[in-house]
Amino acid sequence: MLAVTAVVFAFISGCGSDGTLVTDDAGAVCSSDPDCDSGLFCTGLVRCAPGAPLADARGCVAPPNGACREGQTCVELSRLCLTDCSVTEDADGDGVLAIECGGGDCDDADPARFPGNVEVCDTLDHDEDCDPRTFGFRDQDRDGSPDQLCCNRATEVDGEDACGRDCDDNAPGTNPNTSEVCDGVDNDCDGSMDENVVRLLYPDLDDDGAGDSASPPIMGCADAPDLVSNADDCDDGNSGRNPGAPEVCDGVDNDCDETVDEGVSITLYPDADNDGHGELGAAGVRSCPGAAGFAATATDCDDDDPATRVGAPEICDAADNDCDENVDEGAVDVPWYVDSDGDTFGDATLPTVLSCVPVAGRVARDGDCVDSNAVIFFGATELCDRLDNNCSSGGGVESDEDGDLDGHAALGAACSGGPLPKDDCNDAIATMYGGAPEACDRVDNDCSSGGGVEPNEDFDVDGHAALDAACSGGPLPKDDCVDTLAITHPGTNEQIGSASCRDRV
Secondary structure, three states, rough: OOOOOOOOOOOEEOOOOOOOEEOOOOOOOOOOOHHHHHOOOOOOOOEOOOOOOOOOOOOOOOOOOOOOOOOEEEOOOOOEEEOOOOOOOOOOOOOOOEHHHHEEEEEOOOOOOOOOOOOOOOOOOOOOHHHHHHHHOOOOOOOOOOEEOEEEEEEEOOEEEEOOOOOOOOOOOOOOOOOOOOOOOOOOOOOOOOOOOOEEEEEEEOOOOOOOOOOOOOEOOOOOOOOOOOOOOOOOOOOOOOOOOOOOOOOOOOOOOOOOOOOOEEEEEEEOOOOOOOOOOOOOEEOOOOOOOOEEEEEEEEOOOOOOOOOOOOOOOOOOOOOOOOOOOOOOOOOEEEEEOOOOOOOOOOOEEEEEEOOOOOOOOOOOOOOOOOOOOOOOOOOOEEEEEEEEOOEEEEEHHOOOOOEEEEEEEOOOOOOOOOOOOOOOOOOOOOOOOOOOOOOOOOOOOOEEHHHOOOOOOOEEEEEEOOOOOOOOEEOOOOOOOOOOOOOOOOOOOOHHHHHHO
């Protein structure tokens, strides 16, 4: 048998033509085993052990018999230890004969490697049973996938690595059979994190489902708060403006199509006498239905006289009431109505006087549902005053103009002018209207953004408003020194590594 003796020198640089080791003793003292590695198989595993009895000048210690056992010959080219069957048939003493002696031991220099031995999960890629297709099974998280640290070699069998594939055997939700979710973890163990689940998202601060078209996109999870996958919102501070919002007649592009009031505005004509008929021959303008001082038709030949228009009854007043260019034709006695408030509309509930000529204190048309108020009559301009000015419901209160009785008409109320400002963004809450005091309650009380939530008053939603929040009063105490941490506010339990607002005062 050719025995491979260990050569203990300062530095192993190779081997000569006769197989002996060539060394260089000028190296520095080793600090770890790789510093002593010659790269030669037959040398065996050289350890870094400065101070050991057999250590060389660099502190390296080679095994006395090299990589092989007694009764074996080392073949450097093949990196094999061949058993000399005339000396022994089981050099490693594991009870299984070497292959060259007719047995099945694939590595007769390793007593822990022979056919039938139990595979062990290790990080050294050690093959215990002489079968590279098997490896020790370990599944600590019980998810059915073996730990990727369990491996023999980087050998592929039937297209599969002969190793486990669970990249985190302590997390049952992480294994090759799991779908990737957006959580900053490689859930499916493919070497990539959040692939196909992270996408370009845009801020949606008004929570209307449309992202801010003026903001740059960011990468994030699909279910991230205040972020959406589209950039369709032309005004991300107003939840009433987005591509899905209905267009209303308010001079604003509600549906973000770059057109204002399309499909809701109509052509209107000046109606100076407020008789519901616009001036004949006047140019029309596009405006909202019900605009004060305008009518939908241009059929009034005298827009200063409410008794004159196309279709009006001809009365004995020396005027062309019906605009047919004839005066008093076929006129007969007509009823004249009491007009107590002087708005030229009479009260049909009181007795009338029949006459072909005007009667003092009376008018020739009725339609006044409240004859004690000059701003209430049929066809009158609907004012923001909680009154039924145009008698559409027979007079009385128009509660829809100011439903919460806060003295402010709703933004969408069908009225204009009048004593009530039309600036209430939420007509169901009396503390919300244009110019209202901004309370610390996460609500847009002063309608500065069209109502909705004011997150800057309590950004971390811990029930405490920020010290510098633009609000006062309300249910939230204004004492949060760090409004981005819900665990930091007066009264919270002190935690290690954190600071309460008490410490920051």
